[in-house]
Amino acid sequence: MSTVSAASILETQEPSIRDFDVNRIRRDFPILHQTVNGKPLVYLDNAATSQKPQKVLDTLERVYREYNSNIHRGVHTLSQTATTEYEKVREKVRSFINARSEREIIFLRNTTEAINLVAKCYGPANLKAGDEILITTMEHHSNIVPWQLLCEQTGAVLKIAPINDAGELMLDDYEKLLNEKTKFVSMAHVSNALGTINPVRQIVDLAHACGAKIMLDGAQAAPHLAINVRDLDCDFYTVTGHKMFAPTGIGILFGKHDLLEEMPPYQGGGEMILSVTFEKTVYNKVPHKFEAGTPHIAGAIGLGAAAQYISAIGLDSIASHEHDLLAYGTEKLQEIPGLTLIGTAGNKAAIMSFTLEGVHPHDVGTILDLEGIAVRTGHHCAQPTMERFGITATTRASLALYNTKQDIDALVMGVRKVIEVFG
Numbered sequence: 001m002s003t004v005s006a007a008s009i010l011e012t013q014e015p016s017i018r019d020f021d022v023n024r025i026r027r028d029f030p031i032l033h034q035t036v037n038g039k040p041l042v043y044l045d046n047a048a049t050s051q052k053p054q055k056v057l058d059t060l061e062r063v064y065r066e067y068n069s070n071i072h073r074g075v076h077t078l079s080q081t082a083t084t085e086y087e088k089v090r091e092k093v094r095s096f097i098n099a100r101s102e103r104e105i106i107f108l109r110n111t112t113e114a115i116n117l118v119a120k121c122y123g124p125a126n127l128k129a130g131d132e133i134l135i136t137t138m139e140h141h142s143n144i145v146p147w148q149l150l151c152e153q154t155g156a157v158l159k160i161a162p163i164n165d166a167g168e169l170m171l172d173d174y175e176k177l178l179n180e181k182t183k184f185v186s187m188a189h190v191s192n193a194l195g196t197i198n199p200v201r202q203i204v205d206l207a208h209a210c211g212a213k214i215m216l217d218g219a220q221a222a223p224h225l226a227i228n229v230r231d232l233d234c235d236f237y238t239v240t241g242h243k244m245f246a247p248t249g250i251g252i253l254f255g256k257h258d259l260l261e262e263m264p265p266y267q268g269g270g271e272m273i274l275s276v277t278f279e280k281t282v283y284n285k286v287p288h289k290f291e292a293g294t295p296h297i298a299g300a301i302g303l304g305a306a307a308q309y310i311s312a313i314g315l316d317s318i319a320s321h322e323h324d325l326l327a328y329g330t331e332k333l334q335e336i337p338g339l340t341l342i343g344t345a346g347n348k349a350a351i352m353s354f355t356l357e358g359v360h361p362h363d364v365g366t367i368l369d370l371e372g373i374a375v376r377t378g379h380h381c382a383q384p385t386m387e388r389f390g391i392t393a394t395t396r397a398s399l400a401l402y403n404t405k406q407d408i409d410a411l412v413m414g415v416r417k418v419i420e421v422f423g
């Protein structure tokens with residue numbers, strides 16, 4: 001999957017791209033139109049969580065105003081409406097990531113829960129002592145710790161693929177780490193700390209060639225790139241709703257149907273059963289087997305609205321807009337003395353992580369906040385990535401479809417102010 005240059009896209013004269021109007025898009029996001037510390041808000045913390053468009057806010061309000069009810073268990077009208085709306089989202093999400101069947105879509109809390117589910121439910125039955133799990137140096141902690149737990153449980157060994165100084169996967173080394181002991185591979189589609197877009201299609205083939213199953217962590221991919229799990233042929237893929245304009249507390253796990261069928265349930269409770277006696281419980285079919293308890297009904301319906309919102313604008317248009325901003329921001333930031341970009345991959349999503357000589361990122365973030373600019377500072381839950389670059393933290397500006405060149409200019413002015421303050 002690659003980002004596309006704005007010029008080449010515009011040449012194709014696709015209507016959705018010609019029509020991309022960032023000012024119109026900004027009007028869809030009420031939260032953006034406020035001042036913070038007396039300055040207009042510049043929201044550049046989208047990799048942590050994105051803002052929500054009016055369409056999603058209205059959808060949530062409608063759920064609670066008009067048909068709030070528990071799903072899958074009531075014969076009454078409200079419950080039937082809630083069930084229908086909730087289940088419709090499974091189809092919307094299926095289409096959004098191009099899965100074969102909506103039975104391959106499991107609603108969960110977030111990406112973290114999805115990775116834990118796969119580690120817990122696929123892992124123990126399929127991995128034994130001495131088997132290897134391969135991840136990379138650029139993973140979020142949620143794509144490290146569940147595998148460490150699985151290694152502790154099974155005696156499997158965690159292997160780490162290296163990255164180069166630009167923050168790109170070193171493919172030759174990656175291939176060398178794959179062998180007949182490799183039983184599972186997991187990798188971020190897009191790195192949250194560096195912005196690197198990994199060559200996941202190629203990695204899936206490499207993993208499968210040595211007989212390993214592969215999980216892709218799409219937390220940072222979903223709002224920026226088109227995801228096509230059928231083309232990718234990955235075994236598992238996960239998306240977290242709140243980074244793609246949906247509410248917090250809702251995400252999805254995609255899994256190939258035959259794998260999900262074989263896996264034991266994640267949690268026991270209501271919804272995940274067909275029948276229960278004290279002697280024997282019969283589990284429900286997938287995906288319900290993995291959805292114990294009352295789910296985040298409104299959240300899932302909000303996720304459907306968010307996916308529709310993204311699709312209506314078009315991921316090509318979004319990628320093109322963000323790619324332009326990334327190019328502009330990279331150029332402007334690089335002009336600042338003492339600023340070092342961390343993560344300069346050739347194929348990158350719109351994330352700009354940087355250090356500033358002599359100034360701790362928390363101080364950068366604090367001063368930017370006084371200017372109304374929201375960025376993330378710290379290790380971004382990717383401590384091993386930081387360690388790879390010999391640092392403990394960065395300042396990270398992460399963009400979304402509603403950001404503008406003016407936002408980047410504000411960031412650049414803010415960073416220059418930081419330098420003034422710190423001499």
Ligand code: 7TS
Nearest residue numbers: 047048110111112140142188192219240
């Ligand atoms: N994987 C990646 C690549 C992520 O960026 C994140 C969250 C997660 C997994 C976990 O997502 P969750 O929804 O389950 O929490 N990343 C960030 C971040 O960069 N700043 O705050 C959260």
